[in-house]
Amino acid sequence: MPQLANANAGVVIERLRAWKSESVAQVIEYRGETTIVVPPRLLLATAEQCKQDPQLNFNQLSDVTCVDRFPNEPRFELNYQLLSIPRAARIRLRTSVSGQQPVIDSLEPLWPGANWMEREIFDLFGIRFEGHSDLRRILLPDEFEGAPLRRDFPVEGKR
Amino acid sequence: MTTVETAVGTSKTMVLNMGPQHPSTHGVLRVLLELDGENVVTAVPDLGYLHTGIEKSCEDKTYSQAITLTDRMDYLNPLGNNLVYCLAVEKLLGLEVPKRAQYIRVMMVELQRISSHLVWLGTHALDMGAMSVMLYAFREREEILKIFERFAGQRMMTSYIRIGGLALDPPAGWRELVKRFVDMMPARIDEYEELLTNNRIWQGRLKGIGYLSAETLIAMSTTGPGLRAAGVAFDNRKAFPYSSYEEFDFNVPTRTESDCFARYLIRVQEMRESLKIVRQAMDKITDQGPIKSEAPGIVPPQREKMKTEMEALIYHFKIFTEGFSPPPGEAYVAVESPRGELGCFIASDGSPKPLRVHFRSPSFINLQALPQMVKGQLIADTVACIGTIDIVLGEVDR
Numbered sequence A: 001m002p003q004l005a006n007a008n009a010g011v012v013i014e015r016l017r018a019w020k021s022e023s024v025a026q027v028i029e030y031r032g033e034t035t036i037v038v039p040p041r042l043l044l045a046t047a048e049q050c051k052q053d054p055q056l057n058f059n060q061l062s063d064v065t066c067v068d069r070f071p072n073e074p075r076f077e078l079n080y081q082l083l084s085i086p087r088a089a090r091i092r093l094r095t096s097v098s099g100q101q102p103v104i105d106s107l108e109p110l111w112p113g114a115n116w117m118e119r120e121i122f123d124l125f126g127i128r129f130e131g132h133s134d135l136r137r138i139l140l141p142d143e144f145e146g147a148p149l150r151r152d153f154p155v156e157g158k159r
Numbered sequence B: 001m002t003t004v005e006t007a008v009g010t011s012k013t014m015v016l017n018m019g020p021q022h023p024s025t026h027g028v029l030r031v032l033l034e035l036d037g038e039n040v041v042t043a044v045p046d047l048g049y050l051h052t053g054i055e056k057s058c059e060d061k062t063y064s065q066a067i068t069l070t071d072r073m074d075y076l077n078p079l080g081n082n083l084v085y086c087l088a089v090e091k092l093l094g095l096e097v098p099k100r101a102q103y104i105r106v107m108m109v110e111l112q113r114i115s116s117h118l119v120w121l122g123t124h125a126l127d128m129g130a131m132s133v134m135l136y137a138f139r140e141r142e143e144i145l146k147i148f149e150r151f152a153g154q155r156m157m158t159s160y161i162r163i164g165g166l167a168l169d170p171p172a173g174w175r176e177l178v179k180r181f182v183d184m185m186p187a188r189i190d191e192y193e194e195l196l197t198n199n200r201i202w203q204g205r206l207k208g209i210g211y212l213s214a215e216t217l218i219a220m221s222t223t224g225p226g227l228r229a230a231g232v233a234f235d236n237r238k239a240f241p242y243s244s245y246e247e248f249d250f251n252v253p254t255r256t257e258s259d260c261f262a263r264y265l266i267r268v269q270e271m272r273e274s275l276k277i278v279r280q281a282m283d284k285i286t287d288q289g290p291i292k293s294e295a296p297g298i299v300p301p302q303r304e305k306m307k308t309e310m311e312a313l314i315y316h317f318k319i320f321t322e323g324f325s326p327p328p329g330e331a332y333v334a335v336e337s338p339r340g341e342l343g344c345f346i347a348s349d350g351s352p353k354p355l356r357v358h359f360r361s362p363s364f365i366n367l368q369a370l371p372q373m374v375k376g377q378l379i380a381d382t383v384a385c386i387g388t389i390d391i392v393l394g395e396v397d398r
Helices: A006-019 A040-052 A114-125 B054-058 B067-071 B078-093 B099-127 B131-152 B174-196 B200-206 B214-219 B260-284 B303-308 B310-321 B362-367 B370-374 B379-389 B393-397
Strands: A026-030 A033-037 A060-068 A076-084 A089-097 A103-105 A128-130 B014-018 B030-036 B039-046 B329-337 B340-348 B356-360
Touching (some): A006 A040, A006 A089, A040 A103, A060 B356, A076 B329, A076 B340, A114 B362, B054 B067, B078 B099, B078 B340, B099 B131, B174 B260, B200 B260, B260 B379, B303 B310, B362 B393
Parallel strands (some): A033 A089
Antiparallel strands (some): A026 A033, A060 A076, B030 B039, B329 B340
């Protein structure tokens, strides 16, 4: 029972390459899941293509997460889990964000549901999302300093 | 502090602070309501009162230690949380779980689904003024918790599902125990329906309240009963079967009204479907058989072996001191929790502690639709909307 039918992933990669060959920088296959690495500047356009292309039809954004690869650079990896409800298919888009200038396009214009998911990442990782309608802290108090889910933030907190 | 901008001078609105100690917010949710008379103009949820940094804590624990933290997120669905976390770690490891353990997992999470829906039904009816339903619902939930206590030794924070299988073999006499429950339950669900479904007050409070179109709900990333009440038959158990769900015969109930009443009917129907699954699982579970996969160094050895075999003792020691290291990589697993898609994303860097654990919690994401749902409605209907989204604040804030 693969979570991602490989046939589906093949279609996605093929369609994206046909649309814009540089949108697929790398394809990672691991444990039956396919991750498409997208250059940061093409993230919004690629996500839009995944949503609008009738053969892909990824109509829901399931989840957005960040992984901090500190001290490597670019240190942040953003993972977007896309879901196509009519096709029962999933795909993961990944892009990287540098530590010096943690800014990336927001996907809120495509999926309004990205609003809180991106606020959570802004809150806990300190990544700014350009084009977000309401970029405020969501879980932590406004006066909190730092981004606690970064790897260089101590588990026991800063004193 | 979150502030609400009021249109001073253009209309007479008032800002009302609802929560975080309001009983109908089911925990510590705070909603800032801008009101025009009794109608809601804007609603701004304010979260984080229960934020405990579970995702951060997981990074400082070994893979097996982190299981106990997952219980404490969605405290009405601890077994489901255990399951999604263990499935994700097993996927990272490429570990197969014996069929018998998979069926027991299915049976337990379906019982958990019933108990979670019972708490929802009881508390929601209480919010709507039907007090007696809560007493009935909690009576039956108690029976499920007794089953959990026999299986896991714990009523709520079970940590029963472990990486590679289960913590313990089912207890002696479990079949009679579960059978008694599934035989009793259908009549009890009829009882709740007799009290509520055709009740004019109940219908009056719920029908036509909190409508959102299927397109809006999909765009807002809503999943679970809220989405199925809008006519979208999406269920992870059917779309992406895990833990042998493809072998079970059950329906995914849907409605098209997409109001609070439809969400109520969906949950009641889901309890009946879960009972069907529990019955099938009971038939599939054999009396004898493994409950853990054979994976030395990952799954703890049997107690007897540990006392007689040197190798088993070494593995036991290593698992509980330094843990085990999955190869570098990432995995995302999604299961259908009582509230919707519960996802777990784990990134491993090849060390015994996870680099990143993230939970896609359905309560958090479904709650996003609240401001749109209550816009223009009465304050009293806000309570109905919060209720039928079915949030668990432990999971919203994590």
